[in-house]
Amino acid sequence: MSESYKTHSDGLYFVSFSVVGWMDVFVRREYQDILVESIAFCQKNKGLQLFYYCIMPSHVHFITASENGNLSDILRDFKSFTAKKVMDAIEENPLESRKEWLIHQFEYFARISPQKQERQFWKHDNHPFYLNSNRMIQQKIDYIHDNPVEAGFVNEPHEWRLSSANENSPIKTDDAPLRFHY
Template sequence: MKEGYVIRDPSLPHFITATVVDWIDVFSRKNYRDVVIECFDFCIQNKGMILYGYVIMSNHIHFIVQSKEGKLSDLIRDFKKFTAKTILDKIQTEPESRREWMLERFKLATESHSRNKNFQFWQYDNHPEEIYTNKFMWSKLDYIHLNPIRAGIVAKASHYIYSSASNYVNDCGLLTIEKADNPVVDVLNLNNFARYNDY
């Protein structure tokens, strides 16, 4: 793992990216996106997860997360382990036209790592970035919420239900998140915040 991307202070919020191996578009299907939502909800209710923002794209998720217990690495590990197991079970037992191809890719991914015996779903690196200022928090929230617009999925960020944009714009969403403080208004953030008002 690169020196710059290590969780040094597990009590602080971090921007995390979890990517499916080989960038497989697993989350183009609603049932797999819903697994992520359900797991986030469980971790918020039972595992001390504080979730400030998230987006589920077709083959990766971004989220800003903090642990009430100060055990962020354990929380992320458990989140990835549970979602991987549940989604892999669904791929094998529910209707899935891409089943054989997907399982073959997940099987091949285990050959370079001894930790997984049968299938590897997530890439190992989470690319954690410590949220050290309010300005940095909002730059990452903007990045998260603008992802579906950049991908051409929606015209307004709040229209994409598998993100926290609507929590910030309309005060509602699929999950109950911890809303970040209002952004520091400067030239850079003012432009981003103006876009938020258009969501």
Template sequence: MSSKYKMNNPEGIYFLSTAVVNWIDVFTRILYKEIVIESLKYCVKNKGMMLYGYVIMTNHIHLIIGRRPDGSAFADMVRDFKKFTSSQILNAIQDNPQEGRKEWMIWMMERAAQKNSNNTNFQFWQQDNHPIELEGDWIEQKLEYVHKNPVEAGFVREPEEYRYSSASNYAGKGGLVEVISVYDGEEI
């Protein structure tokens, strides 16, 4: 992996995207999005993640994160987040009697795992993350990009209307996960 895509600065703020293998639209179901939300809450509370912004789209997520000085290393934090969410979501898919796409999704995840020596049976997330360290105006620009994703996709008219995003936090309406403001460093 190129050093361009490593989280080398432990004090940095990073934009991170990760997608479901084959861009499967898993997050059309609330149940699966809630697993990501709960995992983000856990990482904030227990792993030292500083969450500045996020959005969960149908087949990918965007995060803007940092880490507390006493927190887990970025690589460990991201690895644990992806490993936990993938196993929990896979279990939820398998156990969901209303999941009409179950066999197809599992088949696609099995096929992805066969192509990746790091996995044995299933692969949920794509292997790469391509974190980008943000500085200065880039932080606000990426936050705006993250928040506008649901608007561009036609899900909502205004970013703060989308439930699975930090846009409502920034609009003063509260959110599903507490985030740290990129503007003043305060929890919102």
């Protein structure tokens, strides 16, 4: 993993990653569920600590850390696994009306990427942002929770199903460290 994607062992990070071409893939529950299940797996088996999050149609935001100091590895594995699972689900979904177009786009973005792969799902130009002050943490929490409101999907942050602002979201969060001492 390049040095710009590495994380410190004890840090809290704001992480965003988006689907290539900002394509709205996570509008279907089937694809959302792949992310939900993968997050739960990483929390249970890999030491992912997830404090705040929002899954939007084309991208994901986390405020996260790692119990084991290997956040970079967890995120790499999460993105690799979910990319394959979501692309397979799209290809196998007989009800996916955008199937050919989506697959074509994944292949196109892989061709123009410097990495050699057949298809590309997640953009490569994102990296964890170290949160080193309470002000910065609060700013990112507000940004994450306001994202679906700003996009016009809901009127209030708690109305978005896949957000830590919604207490009924299927994704469980770790006890949020409300304030940090630096």
